[in-house]
Amino acid sequence: MTNHVHLIVDPKDNPVNLSLLMKKLSSKQTRYVNKLEGRTGTLWESRYKSSPIETDSYLLQCSRYVELNPVKAKMVKQAEDWPWSSYQEKVGSRELDWLDFDECYLGLADTTKHRQRRYREFVEACGVDSTNDKIRLALDRCQLTGSSYFVDEIERRMGLRVESRGQGRPKNEVVYGK
DSSP states (O other): OOSOOOOOOOOTTOTHHHHHHHHHHHHHHHHHHHHHHTOOSOSOSSOOOOOOBOHHHHHHHHHHHHHHHHHHTTSSSSGGGOTTSSHHHHTTSSOOTTOOOOHHHHTTOSSHHHHHHHHHHHHHHHOGGGOOHHHHHHHHTTOOBSOHHHHHHHHHHHTSOOOOOOSSOOOOOOOOOO
């Protein structure tokens, strides 16, 4: 994308790892671009956004969302044409030695060729116009991406309400007969 980047990152057991990664990535990229272009100042417009993902149910859907983003933006005709994507590795068009495959992707099939074919079919079956609004909304609002059970479990563990709510103040409830 010309104005943003999507990464699906597993911080393991320590969520602080994600912020440390983003800080280091931002710092190095800013220094590189500033030196390359003879400029100064910040490179990024705002802080990164993150949306914790319910792995079993939503990870592959989020991967598909990321893979189809340049297609939806009409930057390429198909996901495989975008050179800065893991899609080419996942469907067997190119090898990336730095990419770690998640368990959901690996669980698509027992053999590499069959897994690559199943992932291609999974991504192509979606279609660009049916981009998952729930994923986009969760990302825009930095909220959880998952089922209501997942949200409830996170709320229970944190002791905080984190469910997605509409914008603005709740409307006053009208009580009749008082």
